[in-house]
Amino acid sequence: MTTLRALECLVALVDHGSVTRAAASLRISQPALSHQIAALERELGTAVAERTGRGVQVTAAGLAVAEEARVSLAAAHRAVRIGLQIAAGAKGTLRIACAETMTAWVLVPVLRRWRSSHSGVAIELSEHANSDQMVELLSSGRVDLAIGPRPSGTHEYLDVLGEEEVVVVASPGHAFSKELAVRFEDLSGEPFVHFTVGNGLAEWIDGLAAQHEVVLDPVVRTRSPRTAAQLAAAGMGVTVVPVSALPYRPPGVVRRLDPLVRRGVVVMRASTSNSLATTFADDLVRRGISGAEAVP
Structure with missing residues (x-):
């Protein structure tokens, strides 16, 4: 199979008209260039250059091959340039x-x-309600990076960004409005705005309830923590959401749990060989989430 180097030598020979100048332009020896030209001729089964009394004359076949070779060489140089840009984090697609x-x-x-x-x-960018599902996307190569609560299973390339607080949301007239903090046990018997089955937050809250031996009373379920906070503020019940789900001026009453409850926030990568994902993950780690977990 003809190599790009052999084609490069032929193009240089066409451009410079002599073996000496062509070899100098490529910074190789004259014998090395002649070897490449000879290998190309064996591949083609015909001469691409002939020696004459006035030097080297490129044949019609050589000129035709050189014209097409310029396209291939330009594409190869472009591919290398894009590869370098991606490696430097200057170009590419990050999922x-x-x-x-x-x-x-x-x-x-x-x-x-x-x-x-x-x-x-x-x-x-794609948004999800379950960290374990995001791990599956990473494992299958459908995304390069995932940010969210720590998944139930470990992940090989995982960095901790920090922790976010989990809070109680109720309507303005609810009894919780008179409290500085709410014990998880106080949620027992309260109409509860819960999350749909399969939502990572639903499983996490159920686990927390089991730890406190509390039986929740779901009256409505939603996929979205933001919607849950709005429903609770409207008097549909009380709910438990991470502070990242609350708007800057949250509706209703927001109270901390006593004792405080936090959950870890992580960034996960499919591999360390993806320079874009690694650079972005490093930026996330440097920024962290300090201060962002404060309750509004």
């Missing part, structure tokens, strides 16, 4: 999966900087 409550809270500050510092990088 991110994020817990839906954390997109604005964790991602936006870093994405805003990347728009100016990595303008050649395209971002594909």
Whole structure:
């Protein structure tokens, strides 16, 4: 199979008209260039250059091959350039999966900087309600990076960003409005705005209830923690949500749990060989989430 080096030698020979100048332009020896030309001729079964009394004359076959070779060489150089840009984090596509409550809270500050510092990088973002599902997307190669609560299973390439507080939300007239904090046991018997089966937060809250030996009374279920907070504020019941689900001025009454309850927030990568994912993950780790877990 003809090599790009052999084609490069032929193009140099066409451009410079002599073996000496062609070899010098490629910074190789004359015998090395002649060896490449000879290998190309064996591959083609015909001469691409002939020696004459005035030097080297490229044949019609050689000129035709050189014209097509320029296209291949340009494509090869472009491929190398793109590879270098991707390795440097300047170009490519980064596929991110994020817990839906954390997109604005964790991602936006870093994405805003990347728009100016990595303008050649395209971002594909998907939002999810379950960290274990995001791990599956990572494992299957459908995303490069995932941000959210710690999954139930461990992940090989995982960095901790910090912790977020989990709080109780109720309507303004609820008895919880008179308390500074709410014990988890106080949720027993309260109409509860819960989460749909399969939602990672639903499983986590059920586990927390089991630890406190509390039986929750779900009156409505929703996929979205933001919707749960709005329903609780409207008097549909009380709910438990992470602070990342609350707007800047949350409706209703927001109270801390006593004792405080927090959950870890992590960034996961499919591999360490993806330089874009590694650079983005490093930026997230450097920023962290300190201060963002404060209750409004």
